[in-house]
Amino acid sequence: MGRRVTLAAVVVFLMAIGLLPLVVMFAKSIVVDGQASLAAYRGLLTSGREWVLIRHSLALSLSTALLATVVGLPLGIVLAKTDLPFRRLFTALFTIPLLVPPYITAISWFNLLGRQGALSKVLGSAAAQATSDWLFGLPGCVLVLFSTFLPVVMLLTMTYLKTVNARLEEAGKLAGGWLRVLKGITIPLILPGILMAAMLVFLLTLGEFGVPAFLRYDVFAVESFTQFSAFYNFGAATAAAVPLVAITFLVLVAERLFLRDKSYRLRLAPGGAPSATIALGASRNWIVALVGLLCFVLVVAPLLVLFSHSLSLAAYKEAVSRAGDSLLRSIAYAAIGASALTVLGFFTGYLIHTRAFRFWRAVDTLTIFLFTLSGTVVGIGLISLWNHPSTNFIYGTPTIIILGYLARYTALTSRITVSALAQIPPSMEEAAQAAGAGWLRRMGLIVAPLAKRGLVAGWLIGYIFCLRDVGITMLVYPPGRDTLPVRIFTLMANGSTELIAALCVIMVVATLLPLGLGLFFIRS
Structure with a gap:
């Protein structure tokens, strides 16, 4: 009884913080002065701007996804299955852009390719003007978001490679070399995960x-935010948000129809046989050079330029003076959000792993839907639901920020929990149940301790994504309660290059330092 009641409460809570705000947002957009009206949607369609936004949004998303997949798949294979030197170092470096707010990566590239950027001192003003024009538009957005989301494909490739039975690959090697094995056995087996x-x-x-806002490329997410925050036009903001909701929903429906459980569970390869390592042989040196060059261009060079612009004690003093309180709030909100996400993700992941309800797949889809949905849409939905005098104890406090974190990032901690629970033999919980232990006691004394490495990893991931959040926090934070990413974003309009660079460096350190300590704890 306790199991079903607890898990049902989790489902209700997820719907209340994630789905209900979107329903209220849409309902308010089609009701004007108590009358049904589609004026906001007609205005966007008749202006012709809708088609520009669709074209820009799809061009950016498709280009980034295609490039990240084409590069991330072979990169993941090289880092996971070969004898390439410095594999762990390369993996860590490639992952950095995913851990920091994407617009900080955009700032780094601006400091490198902008009119007054580092390359202007080498190539001259004419070349700098050309690179700046190239950066502010579709190519620049694709470059920044490709480097940001490349680790998603790379890391998932590396993870799914661990699920491939090494015996199948060994059998394939009897008929051909590694290239043939990868093409005919390994990649087809992990293809659902790659998709x-x-x-x-x-x-x-x-x-x-x-990133599109900083690089001045009009897409639906930017249009929705601008209409809401700059023009206070709720109808137009919602009209620009609905296509994002619709496209996200349709893509997830397609994923469920075509992939179903194929990309769902992450289980280590059976039999305990370690995956065979591919010997690079004579090609080792040039592959190291190629991977190193890619890492330097995408990660190291932009970060070095960012650090070089921040090398001023006065800049750091000003940064601490103007944003020190925001940094402390960011860390506090991220820690609280990560702790709540760990608990919520544990119960959600348990529900999905055990398929406790017939609608378990719908719960999983809801969490993924909210995670992939634009933060600006989630923020507008939260404001639509909670902006009332009677709920000011939520809307007027940091509670609404935490609810936004829980709505958007539960998918991360729940998926990590599912993977952790998949490694625990069901007999452990069954034995405790046979001994008379209640469900909550089994969770607290058996399941959670056995999954502690996964829970710690989930906390770290939750902390990082809460810390780097911009879209939700920018819209819902109460007056005087902004976070460091929001403060940096607002200071970019009139802050000096050195100040912004120093703030970005502080943000990077605030992200990577706890991650390093957490990984050390997990390893030890």
């Missing part, structure tokens, strides 16, 4: 707000 990774990149790019 899921491409889908995630497509949807995350579709909902990205910070």
Whole structure:
């Protein structure tokens, strides 16, 4: 009884914080002065701007997903299955852009390719003007978001490769070399996971707000935010948000129809046989050089330029003076959000793993839907639901920020929990149940301790994504309660290059330092 009641409460809570705000947002957009009206949608359609936004949004999302998949798949294979030197270092470096707010990566590229960027001192003003024009538009957005979401495909490729039975690959080697084995056995086996990774990149790019806003490329997420925050036009903002909701929903429906359980569970390869390592042989040196060059261009060079612009003690003093309180709030909100996400994700993941209800798949789809949905849409939905005098204890406090984190990022901690629970023999919980232990006691004394590495990993991922959030927090934060990513974004309009660079460096350190400590704890 306790199991069903607890898990049912979790489902109700997820719907209340994630689905209900979207329903209220849409309902308010079609009701004007108590009358049904589609004026906001007609206005967007008749202006012709709708088709520009559709074209821009799809071009950006498709280009980024295609490029990330084409590069991320072979990169993941090289880092996971070969004897390439410095594999762990390369993996860590390639992952950095995913861990920081994407617009910080855009700032780094601006400091490198902008009119006053580092390349202007080498190539001259004419070349700098050309690179700046190239950066501010579709190519620049694709470059930044490709480097940001490349780790999604790379890491999922590396993860799914661990699920391939090494005996199948060994049998394939009897008939051909490794290239033939990869093409005929390994890649087909992990293809559902690769398609899921491409889908995630497509949807995350579709909902990205910070990078297109900074690089002045009009997409639906930017239009929705601008209409809401700059023009206070709720109808137009919702009209621009609904296509994002519709496209996200349709893509997820397609994923469920065509992939079903194929990309769902992450289980280690059976039999305990370690995956065979591919010896690169004579090609080792040039592959190391190629991977190193890619890592330097996408990660190291932009970060070095960012650090070089921040090398001023005065800039750091000003950064602490103007944003020190925002940094402390960011860390506090992220820690609280990560802790709540770990608990909510544990119960959600348990529900999905055990298929406790017949609608378990709908719960999983809801969490993925909210994760891939634009943060600006989630933020507008939260405001639509909670902006009332009677609920000011939520709307007027940081509670609404935490609810936004829970709505959008539960998919991360629940998926990590599912993977952790898949490694625990069901007999462990069954033995405790046979001994008379209640469900909550089994969860607290048996299941959670056995899944603690996954729970710690979930907390770290939740902390990072809460810390880097911009889209939700930018819209819903109460006066005087902004976070560091929001403060950086607002200071970009009139802050000096050195100040912005120093703030971005502080943000990177605030992200990577706890991650390093957490990974050390997991390893030890």
